[in-house]
Amino acid sequence: MINSKKAKIWYGGDYNPDQWEKPVWDEDLRMFKLAGIDVATLNVFAWARNQPDEDTYEFGWLDEMMDKLHADGVGVCLATSTAAHPAWMAKKYPDVLRVDFDGRKRKFGGRHNSCPNSPSYRKYAVRMAEKLADRYKDHPALLVWHISNEYGGYCYCDHCEEAFRDWLRDRYGSIEAVNRAWNTGFWGHTFYEWDEIVLPSRLSEEWISTSGRLSTNFQGISLDYCRFQSDSMLECYKLEYEAVKKHTPDIPVTTNLMGAFKDLDYHKWAKHLDVVSWDNYPSFDTPHSYTAMMHDLMRGLKDGQPFMLMEQTPSQQNWQPYNSLKRPGVMRLWSYQAVARGADTVLFFQLRRSIGACEKYHGAVIEHVGHEHTRVFRECAELGKELFGLGDAVLDARVKSKVALLFDWDNWWAVELSSGPTVALKYVNELHKYYDALYRANIAVDVVSVETDLSGYDLVIAPVLYMLKPGVAKRLESYVEAGGALVSTYFSGIVNESDLVTLGGYPGELRKLLGIWAEEIDALLPTQSNRIVLKSPQEGLQTAYGCGMLCDLIHSEGAEVVAEYGEDFYRGMPALTVNRFGKGEAWYVATSPDDAFLQDWLPKLCEARGVEPLLAGAAAGIETSLREKDGTGYLFVLNHDAETASVALGARTGVDMLTGRRISGSAELPGRDLWIIKLDQ
Missing domain, CATH: 2.60.40.1180 (Golgi alpha-mannosidase II)
Incomplete structure (x- = not known):
């Protein structure tokens, strides 16, 4: 339980007293009491305040605030401040500055402008983390460590290029193995020396297409660079993790993740977090099911362990095209949505609005007017009172699901780096279609990695499992053979972990399990569609449904054909099949169906597997x-x-x-x- 030092759902958020004069501090603490705030996240972007030059460290303000908060019964989530390096560092050690996709060296400014492979950045970041840990290791206010902030963004500098070559040596062992993995015989790309390998960027293999999608000549190179950059930032996190753990071995450590954030493989990261935390910022019109799926994804990163809601806004955001207010009741409702799906904290960004720069119009518990007589503050105070009343009742309570949805970052990268068959294929959107159908039916879902033990699930859904990593196909076979039900879809089993096609017919290693082979893949224009026609309609299902985007032209190799295409030259070919395999069954949805099909069919499939909804027949909202x-x-x-x-x-x-x-x-x-x-x- 992350809340053992404060046995309730933590309530509070990011607080930046370093941006304010001291008279404001006491007024803030007065209002924290009124709002029921009992945890404050400090020091997220205070590196320049803490270290004005290379040799000087000044923590007096932080000492005072830690003491004040503790005296008022407020615990501290203490950040290491390394998310934004100081200006003096950029001037004296320019290796900390990133190089962008176009090969341009950044200057000081913005945030996340630090190269993850910069020796200078790593040196001073670790030093800062260790000084903070040594200073506050015995402070009674310290509840949890917050390393850096919202890691992300890639760098293309010379340090990264050299580190990439080292990463490739560790991964492949030889230049010959790299050539095989990347299929460098294509276009005469064979490498003979390690220093012939350059980074994939606009200067070499990659470009931004007219659709805004990152495109590449060599998927293997670009895929490995995604892995490498994620690993590089993870290494920075781990260095700070080890620095604070040396002094505070019993204090949990986290960094705030961002849901389905493409840059970083969070399944890999989660192994090095004591607790998962994440920042939830849906738009006004974000489907509630999508937000729910993100909570379930974060919960699934550590096998269902409760997570921290590290950030949300009390009211409006500032970076979206249209920054709508949260209507009365919505902040409370969305806070409890997080708790319902596994959060043991409700934290905001931010507790007091800043007066300048790009986040001055981002919502806060304490608005610019500076007093408690606002709608937002009243709602926050009411929520604080409720959370206090709940006490520890739901702390460490688990969500138990009988349905799993497979989510894989390597697969996501590979799908959207693909040079075909359509730019319309968005991996997360396709997963959300399946999740949304079950959400609407009030059927619980765990969103898990391909490494998860699936034996406890009655139904596993694996949409667009384009890439099969070693061992995944065998584990899926074992799961189905033992009595499980698998739903696979079009564009699955195509390539291995290097994005090389598995020969012998699609869906590659899944062919025996699914009992089909795919001959061709048709890409439909946005204006085109086809139909899924059921051969023997069940009660509650229509005779036909729309489909589009991609249509696999498949042949049965023992699978039962449940539905066929209704249009085009492949009319009458299978569109939906099921293969009895061992004690279980493996379904193949050969196209991207309309939402109506999934909303009708998936609950029926769950019912057949004995998976019941939490509520039956509930209204759509x-x-x-x-x-x-x-x-x-x-x-x-x-x-x-x-x-x-x-x-x-x-x-x-x-x-x-x-x-x-x-x-x-x-x-x-x-x-x-x-x-x-x-x-x-």
Whole structure:
């Protein structure tokens, strides 16, 4: 449990007293008490304040604030401040500055302008982390370490180029193995010496296409550079992790992730985080199911361990084209959505709005007016009171699902670096279509890696599993053979981990399991479509559904043909198949179906596998999640609509922990409100 020092859902967020004069500090602390804030994240961007030159360290302001917060009962999530290097460092040690995709050396400015392979950056970042850890190792306010902030962005400098060659030596062992992995016989790219290898950028292999997509001549090179940059930043994190752990071995360490963030392989990162934390910033019109999927993805990074909601905004954001206010009740509702799906903290960016620069219009608990008489502050204070009342009831409670959705960063990179067959294929969007269908049916889903033990799941869904890493196909076979059900889709099993095509017919290593082979792949224009025609429609399913984008032209090799294409020259060819394999079954969806098909078909498939929804027949705006702890279930029921909805609980009964009201049968849930029902045994 991450909250053992403060046994409740932590409530607070990023606080930047280093941007304010001291008279403001006491006023802020007064309002923190009013809002129920009990955790503050300090020191995120204060490197320049802490270290005005190479040899001087000044922590007086931080000492004072740590003491003040502790005296007021507020714990500290202490950041290492290394997310933004000081100007003096950029001037004296220009190797810390990144080189961009076009080969231009950056100057000081912005943030995340540090090269992850810069010797100077690593030296001073680790030194700062260790000084902070040594100074505050015994401070009673210290609850958790926050390394750097929102790692991301690539560098293309000479240090990165040399480090990339070293990374390749470690990965492949020989230049001959690199040539094989990258298929360098194509276009005469064979390498004979390590220093002949250059970074993939606009100066070499890559370009930005007219559609805005990163394109490359050699997917293997670009794919490995994605892996390398993710590993490089992870190495920076690990160096700081080790520095603080040396002095505070019992204090948990994290860094804030960003959901489905393409730059970094979070499955790899999560192995080195004591607890996962992430920043949740949906837009006004982001589907609630997408936000839910991101929470489930973050929870799945460490096998279902509760996570930290490190950042969200109390009101509006500042970087989107249209920065809408959160309507009354939405901040509270979305905070509880995170808790429902595994968060044990509710933290904001930010506690007080800054007066200048690009985040001055980003929402905060304390607005520019500077007092507590605002709608946002009142809502925050009401939420703080509720969280205090919940105490430790749901802390460390787990979400248990019988359905798994496979998510893989290497596969994501490979799919979208592909030179075909369509620019319309967006990996995360396709996964979300499957997730959304189950979300609408109130069926719980774990979003997990291809390395996860699947034996506990009744249904595993693996959309667009284009790349098969070593051992994945065999593990899927073993899962199905033992009685599991797998849903695979078009554009799966095509390549190995080096993005080299597996010969012998698509879907490669999955061919035996799925009982089909794919001869061709048709890419449809956005204006084109086809149809999935069911051969024997089931109750609750239509006879035909639309489909588009990609259509695999497949042949059965033992699989039962459940549906066929309805149009074009491949009319009558299989569009949906199922193969009985051992004690289980493997489905293949040969095209990208309309949402209506997945919303009708997937719940039926779950029902056949004995997977039940948390609530049946709920209105479209109702979201549910179940957390369990010590044999007690806590059913979260959230109404995302502005209107009241009637919710039928079926046989479930219990007490709403927020109001003390007993709920059973059918009950009215007001708009943008929720229940946390402690279920009767």
